Amino acid sequence: MRSIINPSKNRFKVLLERSLRKTHSINIMCNCEVEYKGRAVSHLKMGDRVVLIKPDKTVIVHQPSGRNPVNWMPAQAHIKLEESTLKIESVNPREFMKIKFNHVHVFSSSPLKDAATLKQVGSEADMAKMIYDNPRLIGEFVPASMEEQTTYGFIDVFGRDYNNNLIIIECKRYKAGLDAVQQLRRYVEKIKKDKSKEIVTGIIAAPKITSNAKKMLEDWNFKFVKIEPPMYLVPDKELQKRLEEYET
Amino acid sequence: MRSIINPSKNRFKVLLERSLRKTHSINIMCNCEVEYKGRAVSHLKMGDRVVLIKPDKTVIVHQPSGRNPVNWMPAQAHIKLEESTLKIESVNPREFMKIKFNHVHVFSSSPLKDAATLKQVGSEADMAKMIYDNPRLIGEFVPASMEEQTTYGFIDVFGRDYNNNLIIIECKRYKAGLDAVQQLRRYVEKIKKDKSKEIVTGIIAAPKITSNAKKMLEDWNFKFVKIEPPMYLVPDKELQKRLEEYET
DNA sequence: TCGGATAGGCGCCCA
DNA sequence: TGGGCGCTTATCCGA
Numbered sequence: 001m002r003s004i005i006n007p008s009k010n011r012f013k014v015l016l017e018r019s020l021r022k023t024h025s026i027n028i029m030c031n032c033e034v035e036y037k038g039r040a041v042s043h044l045k046m047g048d049r050v051v052l053i054k055p056d057k058t059v060i061v062h063q064p065s066g067r068n069p070v071n072w073m074p075a076q077a078h079i080k081l082e083e084s085t086l087k088i089e090s091v092n093p094r095e096f097m098k099i100k101f102n103h104v105h106v107f108s109s110s111p112l113k114d115a116a117t118l119k120q121v122g123s124e125a126d127m128a129k130m131i132y133d134n135p136r137l138i139g140e141f142v143p144a145s146m147e148e149q150t151t152y153g154f155i156d157v158f159g160r161d162y163n164n165n166l167i168i169i170e171c172k173r174y175k176a177g178l179d180a181v182q183q184l185r186r187y188v189e190k191i192k193k194d195k196s197k198e199i200v201t202g203i204i205a206a207p208k209i210t211s212n213a214k215k216m217l218e219d220w221n222f223k224f225v226k227i228e229p230p231m232y233l234v235p236d237k238e239l240q241k242r243l244e245e246y247e248t
Numbered sequence: 249m250r251s252i253i254n255p256s257k258n259r260f261k262v263l264l265e266r267s268l269r270k271t272h273s274i275n276i277m278c279n280c281e282v283e284y285k286g287r288a289v290s291h292l293k294m295g296d297r298v299v300l301i302k303p304d305k306t307v308i309v310h311q312p313s314g315r316n317p318v319n320w321m322p323a324q325a326h327i328k329l330e331e332s333t334l335k336i337e338s339v340n341p342r343e344f345m346k347i348k349f350n351h352v353h354v355f356s357s358s359p360l361k362d363a364a365t366l367k368q369v370g371s372e373a374d375m376a377k378m379i380y381d382n383p384r385l386i387g388e389f390v391p392a393s394m395e396e397q398t399t400y401g402f403i404d405v406f407g408r409d410y411n412n413n414l415i416i417i418e419c420k421r422y423k424a425g426l427d428a429v430q431q432l433r434r435y436v437e438k439i440k441k442d443k444s445k446e447i448v449t450g451i452i453a454a455p456k457i458t459s460n461a462k463k464m465l466e467d468w469n470f471k472f473v474k475i476e477p478p479m480y481l482v483p484d485k486e487l488q489k490r491l492e493e494y495e496t
Numbered sequence: 497t498c499g500g501a502t503a504g505g506c507g508c509c510c511a
Numbered sequence: 512t513g514g515g516c517g518c519t520t521a522t523c524c525g526a
Binding site: 314315316368370371372373400401402420421422431 | 503
């Protein structure tokens with residue numbers, strides 16, 4: 001575990017090499033320039049950033065605002081330190097990134113251990129399962145299978161109405177757009193053709209749908225069923241109260 | 249600028265409060281637990297992580313591997329420190345995240361300043377522009393407009409063949425899949441209807457296309473034209489020149 | 497704000 | 512490995 005403020009260039013190099021060798025997680029607050037070439041080409045001029053290097057060799061560069069990194073390299077890249085100019089170069093078969101450090105404000109590293117995995121509820125798959133287990137949510141629906149395979153994609157929930165006509169349900173955890181309707185349409189057409197059925201009902205199950213998607217849905221005689229994903233927390237009284245407490 | 253190894257809980261709290269007040273960028277290597285509730289619900293048990301807090305109040309939690317954060321809160325959230333148990337809670341109108349710190353390995357913060365914005369070449373828009381400026385890439389094509397508007401979406405490049413029939417081009421910077429073909433299909437159908445044209449040619453312009461997308465393309469009598477996005481792994485000098493051009 | 501679409505998207509799962 | 516697709520996607524841009 002190490003943390004150094006304003007290390008000299010030599011010192012920084014030694015620290016970085018040691019931390020990489022020990023596969024520590026590394027955080028560098030610095031002024032730097034970044035160059036990327038591979039799936040696109042980019043250049044980022046001088047500025048202060050946070051550079052994160054993980055034991056798996058993931059490199060992530062964050063500017064002081066925003067949720068997403070401005071530059072990065074995926075895991076398994078090869079990291080090389082350039083002797084003279086205080087650069088690191090991360091390379092994999094299809095791309096590379098160079099970081100040129102002008103000044104290191106803070107260097108810190110630590111041998112982080114983490115065996116935990118995120119437990120999460122509220123995904124589209126959870127939604128599909130909820131519908132499968134509670135077909136009444138859809139109405140006249142007898143579920144048959146989940147994750148039905150088509151060469152044109154996976155059908156979320158598959159079943160029949162009480163007249164034995166096929167029903168295909170596409171779930172969206174938030175708001176269904178044109179792409180969702182197109183997806184559904186692809187499945188419906190594929191199934192109609194493969195199983196030689198005349199009547200196949202397409203249903204979008206989502207908490208919301210965009211205006212245009214609704215229009216397209218109607219053009220194609222599909223249906224929209226408003227369903228909230230399980231555990232989806234809508235802005236509610238409790239949260240509002242909590243917020244008000246903090247707005248002081 | 250500050251960096252502290254293994255701060256006591258009280259010390260950590262004081263440091264964090266000061267850094268937040270000064271709107272520094274903050275890095276915390278720690279053992280923690282994370283709870284999230286909002287667009288989904290999640291829990292992450294004890295483990296070592298890197299917590300990044302930016303001046304815009306973005307909070308990002310990274311495990312020691314992988315490119316993506318395991319938990320996060322977008323900018324503009326309200327951050328609160330809980331007195332007794334060494335937690336921070338980040339709240340916005342629709343979600344909140346709690347981080348409970350069991351131990352802080354390293355705390356560091358620094359007033360990072362960064363005015364630079366990423367200059368990048370090789371986007372889909374760059375591709376569309378390239379085609380618009382060099383219609384021969386497509387063949388028999390007279391470009392008419394870029395970013396043509398439909399209620400059902402934006403057409404990348406729009407034009408005509410030598411017989412004055414309409415051509416719609418959908419660009420993809422990497423590999424075109426089923427969704428790309430569906431997108432194209434949506435535009436073609438819309439234009440056919442709106443302009444009462446019989447013949448509208450749909451073209452996918454991309455470096456690659458998936459096998460299934462190719463099949464669907466053929467079903468719909470669309471065409472695939474193999475085109476690389478501009479600046480996709482070109483030599484250094486040229487890149488430098490090109491980047492400079494784009495920066496003007 | 498809504499709606500549509502891209503992203504160096506990432507990451508997961510399944511054939 | 513390729514293909515399809517969800518994601519607390521984020522982010523941008525236009526109406």
